[in-house]
Amino acid sequence: MLPALEKLLVLQHCDQQIRDVTLALEALPREKESCDRDVARAAQRLDAAQARRRELEKELKKLDGDILVKKEQINRYKTQQLETRKNEEYTAFLHEIAVAQKMIAEVEERQLSLMEETESLTQDLETAQAAHDVELKRIGKILSTLDGRRENLLKRREELVQERPRLTGGIEEDFLERYERLFKSKEGSAIVQIENNVCMGCHMKVTTQTVLAARAEKEMISCSQCGRILYNDEDDLVLQRE
Ligand SMILES: [Zn+2]
Structure with a gap:
């Protein structure tokens, strides 16, 4: 083999290593970004489920209040009903009480469906929480190696760059x-x-x-x-x- 060609081949081997190391270094920030995105996505899923559960709890509490109000109303109507001597008023209270009771029944039905949603949401939350934990653990492992890998790559590149001038010696x-x-x-x-x-x-x-x-x-x-x-x-x- 031509001596110059032989030298160039050795140089190319060194340059290829520098190139590989440089590409690997350039890929590290992208790897970190992708990890950060994965963490954010997992957290987002968890947050959404938690926010919905808070909403449900709030609404259920409000509905409890609504029922209480209606029950008090019914009690007032009943008292007034007993006090009245007029037939029309008596019938009117009877009607109002029936309306209030119907509303209570509707609210209770709504509560039931919200409680069902809460139950299935609790399962979703457990799943989301588990997925989030797994994701964090996986990403934590990757992130913990990034700095070390970066350091090794930088060190290797420095060695190669210092070696290079010796390899170009004697090439036209x-x-x-x-x-x-x-x-x-x-x-x-x-x-x-x-x-x-x-x-x-x-x-x-x-x-x-x-x-x-x-x-x-x-x-x-x-x-x-x-x-x-x-x-x-x-x-x-x-x-x-x-
Ligand atoms: Zn060719």
């Missing part, structure tokens, strides 16, 4: 520039192997002439399709079949 300036341009534009794969006459960068077939030129190891060979720098595999048989 124009080779290095060409490599660096490719590494950037081809997202971390500037130098690729030819395998079975195929460029492993773009996965297109290369010409026999390219294979031979790469094999000759006299100069840097590029893929005519994607422009990546190529190095040859050692498989003679493939070449002979051409």
Whole structure:
């Protein structure tokens, strides 16, 4: 292999690690955001169920009050009914009492349905609370590792960055520039192997002439399709079949 190519391959290995570490570092805040969103969602579900239960309790209490008022009203009517000597008034009170009793029955029916809702809501709350607890525990675990992972990644990147200048030593300036341009534009794969006459960068077939030129190891060979720098595999048989 061309000595320059060999050096570039070592450099590429280092650059790929720097790239991977950098991408992993960039993904960490997104991971944290997604955790925060999950926590908020779980809390929201719980809050909604709790708010509805408070509403129900309030309404049930109010209905108790309504019934009490109606019962007092009925008692007053009954007293007045006993005191009156007029037949029409007596009948009128009878009617008022019946109306009040009907209203009490309606309120009691409404109470019953609210109590049923409260019961099913209590089950929902238990489920929501359990889901919330599980979610918090899961996310807590992830979050607790984030700082440590970040520290490790930063440390690793620092080591690689410090190592890099040693690897570029002795590589001709124009080779290095060409490599660096490719590494950037081809997202971390500037130098690729030819395998079975195929460029492993773009996965297109290369010409026999390219294979031979790469094999000759006299100069840097590029893929005519994607422009990546190529190095040859050692498989003679493939070449002979051409
Ligand atoms: Zn290619």
